[in-house]
Amino acid sequence: MTQAGSGPAAQPARPPVASDGKRWHLEDFTPGQRQHIGEFSLSKEEIIAFARQFDPQVFHTDEEAAKHSSFGGLVASGWHTCSRTMRALCDAFLLEAASGGSPGVQDIAWKKPVLxxxxxxxxxxxLEIKPSRSKPDRGMVLSELRLTNPAGEVVMTMRSWGMFFRRPQG
Structure with missing residues (x-):
């Protein structure tokens, strides 16, 4: 993960695979680290299909009706944005991490619509690391995600804790 202020081009070096078969462990996180997770876009068809199944509000499902909504046009469901973000997190590093899951999202804000x-x-x-007092083989990492549109405007923020195990000894 890149250090704060190191610029957008810098990326974290991938840690070597440990004896548990994982790359990212609790020790690989430090407060202030930044990481580019990835990018995605949602087509009109994807937005409508997701919304019809999971969030069938008219500004997500009906392009014509959405023109008369507070958004003035079709927008992605915030839950669709969250789902694509989770996939990007898995692809970027979680599938190679010694992750023990998450106790939940601390907060989420949809600041601007995703078009x-x-x-x-x-x-x-x-943001923060809390080694476990009762289970020394693990700890919690507080992360903040920032999603921006092409104009650089923040469209979503999310803070959540994740459990990560320490690198195995030996």
Whole structure:
């Protein structure tokens, strides 16, 4: 993960695979680290299909009706944005991490609508690390995600804790 202020081009070096078969462990996180997670876009068809199944409000499902909504047009469901963000997190590092899951999201804010075919950029920052007092083989990492649109405007923020195991000894 990149250090704060090291610029957008810098990326964390991938740690070597440990004896548990994982790369990212509790020791690989420090407060202030930043990581570019990835980018995604949602087509009009994807927005409508997701919304019809999971969030069938008219500004997500009906392009014509959405023109008369407070958004003035079709927008992605915040839950769709969250789902794509979770996939990007898995692809970027969670599937290679000694992750023990998450006790939940601390807060989430949808600050601006995500429009069809916008490229959304995802950045992650480590805010805090809490080693476990009762289970020394693990700890908790507080991360903040910031999603921005092509104009650099923040469209979503999310803070959540994740459990990560320490690198195995030996």
């Amino acid at each position: 069809p075919d916008q490229t959304i950029r995802i950045e992650r920052e480590t």
